[in-house]
Amino acid sequence: MVISQDVWDQVKKNNEILHDVEMKELVTTRSSTVNTVVEAETSIASVGLMAASSIGGLAPSTTSDVVAEPFKSHTAQDEVSESRPHNPPKQTQLPVSQNNEQEDIPWQEFQKQQAYNPMIKDNFPLAMNARSAADLPPIPPWNKPPTPHVKEKTPLFIAFTRNWPLLQQTVVSWITSGWPAEDIYVIENTGTMRSNEFGRLSLQNPFFLNHTRLHMLGVNVIVTPTLYTFAQLQNFFLWTAIEKDFETYFWSHMDIIPITFEDKTFASNQYAGHKTIYQHAVEVLRSAQSPGPDPNASNASRPWAMRFFAFDYLTLVNRAAFESVGGFDTTIPFYHTDCDMYDRLIMAGYEMNEPRHLMTTVGDDFAGLDREGSGFIYDVANSIDDLIVLYRKKKTVEASFTDQNRPEDLEAARKLHEEQLEMEQQAKL
Structure with missing residues (x-):
């Protein structure tokens, strides 16, 4: 024209x-x-x-x-x-x-109102003052990972976009529940490129991630070049597995707390019979890779693609299965692209099923499945006030958390802050 x-x-x-x-x-x-x-x-x-x-x-x-x-x-x-x-x-x-x-308003009351500022606080005070990994508490002896490492590779990918306290809580939970720290990979998907690596963001920034702390905890950090969608992030997991020659890999959410069953664990018998979530996950991996029948399979005549632990709070992936169907569809811009992926795997002839010994969240009803797993995996919306409690140490603080969405919790925190201020002022007199 x-x-x-x-x-x-x-x-x-x-x-x-x-x-x-x-x-x-x-x-x-x-x-x-x-x-x-x-x-x-x-x-x-x-x-x-x-x-x-x-x-x-x-x-x-x-x-x-x-x-x-x-x-x-x-x-x-x-x-x-x-x-x-x-x-x-x-x-x-x-x-x-x-x-x-x-x-x-009286001047003293005005000062109190200005003094209380519900800013984000680091939920691991002891680690804030630590100079090296030696200054951190030891992992509970009954939950220590196997030494030497199991023959299988057990990488665990945890994606992070925002909310550092939740991510730190998840990482510490996995470590203290028995997952080898060196096998954990935090995938920083903030879109801030190398800002966190160079320490250019503050704790008040939702995209803040403390690289130094994560390295001190012994985990790995991989930074995405830009902000990925869920499908793109899943394909990045797949790409990382290919690059590092992982035939299988685990991935988990950044807002969960895994807790190993410990109520029947005693030092008197050297923790005999105790099994961590990690050890249970390794057993599930071995069953999936064994030439014999897999008790966790939904259809033993088909090759396996995934094993779910409490929905997808922890998921085991067969890399070859994902590659064969082309990975996740990145043209689907919302979270339910996982449903598309799983349906395509089934149509391609793969099977997937939750492990027979399921680690489930409290209150969920999985009819027909054996609940005698090795722990709980909680989906959470808030962080514990002090992560020291996850190390199961005696004579330390009790577990507590402040829900930023509950006015009564915020009011209680404000009153506690006022009481602490009054005690400090009286101590100076």
Whole structure:
């Protein structure tokens, strides 16, 4: 199709007219904005003087607050900015009610409200002060992984996108439940490239990941080049297995807590008969790879593709099966691409089934399946306040957590913080 020259001339003319209109609107907007800013700064300066004056009557004489300077012209402010770095003075802002009037709140109460800030805290305080792996608690002796390592390769992939406390909790849970730390691979799927590796993000950033801590725990970290969807991430697992020559691999969620059954474990008989979740997973892997009949198979006449442990909270994958059907379909942009993948595996002649000795979550009903597994795998939404409890040490803190979605938990945490402040103040007297 050829467009005539008169059409191009009309398009060019329209563009010029549109450009002139945009420039006029831009000039008008900038002019009105400057006037508004000047008026706003004048008002802010006045309010700042009033607030500082009011605070002066409430605050102790040793206050470090600086009174806001009167309004200066833009020229004077620019000159100051060019001559020295900009360090804004600390200004105390009093709470404002819904009708935009200052509330008369006692100074001590105001300090308490400002002091409590429900910021994200690291849930492993002991590890924060550790300089090396030697400073970390030992793994419970009954849950230590086999030495030497089993003959099978048992890589465990755990993908991470956001929420460091949950991820750290999952990693520590797997380690203290018996999975060899060197077999765990945290796949950083934050889309921040090497920012976490260089320590450029803070704990308050949802994409923060502490590489140093993970290496101290003994696990591996692999960074994706960009933010992947679920299907792309699953294919990255497959690619990593191919690159590292893993014929099989496990993968798990980053928001779970595996707990090995330990109520019948005693030191008096050297933990005889105790089996960790890891040892159970190895048995399932051996059964799937053995030439004989697999008790976990749904159809022994078909080759196996996967073994599920408590849904897919822990999943064992046969790499060859995934490769044969082309991996996950990345054109499906939502989570249920796993359903598509599993259906394609079945149509391709593979079988998959939850292991007969299923490790299940509490309350789920798996009819016809033997529940005498080796542990629970909990799907969680919050983190334990102190992960030291996962090391089963005596004379330490009790297990607890604060649900950020429950107002009553936040209120309890606020009151506890106030009590701690009062105790500290009394100790100074």
